[in-house]
Amino acid sequence: MYAQMIKSAGTGVKSPEEMTPEERRFQAHVDANEKVEPKDWMPDDYRATLIRQIGQHAQSEIDGQLPEGNWITRAPTLERKAILLAKVQDEAGHGLYLYCAAETLGISRDELTEDLLSGKMKYSSIFNYPTLNWADIGAVGWLVDGAAIMNQVPLQRTSYGPYSRAMIRICKEESFHQRQGYDIMMKMAQGTEAQKRMAQDALNRLWFPSLMMFGPSDKESVHSAQSMAWKIKINTNDELRQKFVDQTVPQAEYLGLTVPDETLKWNEERGHYDFAEPDWKEFFDVLKGNGPCNTDRLTARQEAWKEGKWVRDAMMAHARKKAAAKVAAE
Amino acid sequence: MKNEWPLWEVFIRGQHGMSHRHVGSLHAPDAEMAIKNARDVYTRRNEGVSIWVVEAKHIAASSPSDKGPLYEPSESKVYRHPTFFDIPEEVGAM
Numbered sequence: 232m233y234a235q236m237i238k239s240a241g242t243g244v245k246s247p248e249e250m251t252p253e254e255r256r257f258q259a260h261v262d263a264n265e266k267v268e269p270k271d272w273m274p275d276d277y278r279a280t281l282i283r284q285i286g287q288h289a290q291s292e293i294d295g296q297l298p299e300g301n302w303i304t305r306a307p308t309l310e311r312k313a314i315l316l317a318k319v320q321d322e323a324g325h326g327l328y329l330y331c332a333a334e335t336l337g338i339s340r341d342e343l344t345e346d347l348l349s350g351k352m353k354y355s356s357i358f359n360y361p362t363l364n365w366a367d368i369g370a371v372g373w374l375v376d377g378a379a380i381m382n383q384v385p386l387q388r389t390s391y392g393p394y395s396r397a398m399i400r401i402c403k404e405e406s407f408h409q410r411q412g413y414d415i416m417m418k419m420a421q422g423t424e425a426q427k428r429m430a431q432d433a434l435n436r437l438w439f440p441s442l443m444m445f446g447p448s449d450k451e452s453v454h455s456a457q458s459m460a461w462k463i464k465i466n467t468n469d470e471l472r473q474k475f476v477d478q479t480v481p482q483a484e485y486l487g488l489t490v491p492d493e494t495l496k497w498n499e500e501r502g503h504y505d506f507a508e509p510d511w512k513e514f515f516d517v518l519k520g521n522g523p524c525n526t527d528r529l530t531a532r533q534e535a536w537k538e539g540k541w542v543r544d545a546m547m548a549h550a551r552k553k554a555a556a557k558v559a560a561e
Numbered sequence: 562m563k564n565e566w567p568l569w570e571v572f573i574r575g576q577h578g579m580s581h582r583h584v585g586s587l588h589a590p591d592a593e594m595a596i597k598n599a600r601d602v603y604t605r606r607n608e609g610v611s612i613w614v615v616e617a618k619h620i621a622a623s624s625p626s627d628k629g630p631l632y633e634p635s636e637s638k639v640y641r642h643p644t645f646f647d648i649p650e651e652v653g654a655m
Contacts, residue, residue, distance in 0.1 A: 270622070270624060270625050270627045272625075287622065318606075320601075320605065321605065324601075324602050324605065327587060327602050328585055328602075331585055331587065333588045334568070334586075339565060339569075340565055340588055342566045395583075397585075400585075402608070404605075429605070512573075543564070546590045546594060547564060547566065547590045549590070549591075550590035550591035552596070553591065554591070
């Protein structure tokens with residue numbers, strides 16, 4: 232998922248007796264599957280947790296452009312290039328929908344941008360891995376967008392109205408992303424031996440980082456329990472990861488590629504695949520800033536902001552001049 | 562950095578839509594740029610044939626705590642709906 236390890240601000244789920252009358256009314260509203268809207272009363276911790284979750288989600292969309300942008304100028308055909316451009320543009324759009332949703336909670340765009348540029352706001356660990364060969368762009372669409380969809384489809388039912396509406400819009404567009412990725416993988420897997428090796432190499436490197444996207448097991452997490460009671464989170468990390476593996480393994484088989492997990496096996500009894508956990512030590516290390524591309528991503532964001540400054544300033548100056556001229560003419 | 566562009570609410574009318582619908586918001590320095598940005602952010606897949614933008618600060622909204630006094634009065638007025646009245650079948654379509 233794009234928002235990993237969200238710590239809710241509170242201390243865990245309160246019993247009805249511990250709640251204030253306002254909190255009880257709020258919980259009943261959420262339990263009845265009614266949406267919470269910006270001007271409604273909400274617990275401070277609900278607001279703070281949502282800002283964190285939507286903020287991370289938004290920044291993941293923004294950072295998600297970087298590994299893919301890496302291949303725009305080197306896409307193998309004009310058609311692939313146009314498709315990749317459209318996909319990267321969608322990611323920018325998704326970031327914007329989500330930032331707008333976060334702003335309805337009372338945080339300003341400036342604050343969100345500052346957190347993006349300083350590295351304070353977290354984003355999905357997956358975007359700190361490099362895209363080394365063209366098949367990586369296929370694998371990113373297939374696996375990374377696939378994992379994102381797994382997380383985002385249930386979030387369409389999340390309790391906060393503006394977040395839910397952003398998710399509905401994003402899910403409508405996301406399916407194109409996964410399909411174009413799988414389409415690249417099919418082409419590569421059915422291509423020359425060298426192309427097939429590239430496809431397998433991409434799967435080898437991106438499989439475990441994709442499983443990490445769902446975050447570590449949160450069965451025991453009080454934060455997760457609170458988020459689920461508030462319907463900010465709908466499924467546990469393990470449920471979503473299992474669903475992703477079950478869906479993806481047959482797709483890899485169709486491509487004739489091997490999932491890089493020797494323990495992977497269909498478990499008849501459970502009706503699910505058994506699979507190996509990713510290396511969680513590596514995951515925490517990447518979150519801390521020590522992944523292969525953390526520094527590159529941070530630098531790219533800061534550079535883009537710096538280089539765009541004259542454009543932003545010029546547009547604002549022009550808008551002010553025009554507004555002044557209009558006042559003068561009246 | 563404190564030079565934040567104002568917030569605009571975006572309304573779009575689709576090809577067969579009867580009216581403009583709120584689709585989201587965005588930041589832009591002026592109305593002209595807000596429409597251009599709205600084109601890029603909200604109509605990448607033929608969602609619309611007409612865009613309205615209005616600065617968010619100009620929108621007045623009813624308060625959630627007024628929900629009761631504002632909307633309850635209409636709940637008891639079921640006779641405003643045509644199905645309240647039974648018309649004999651012999652009368653025909655009405």
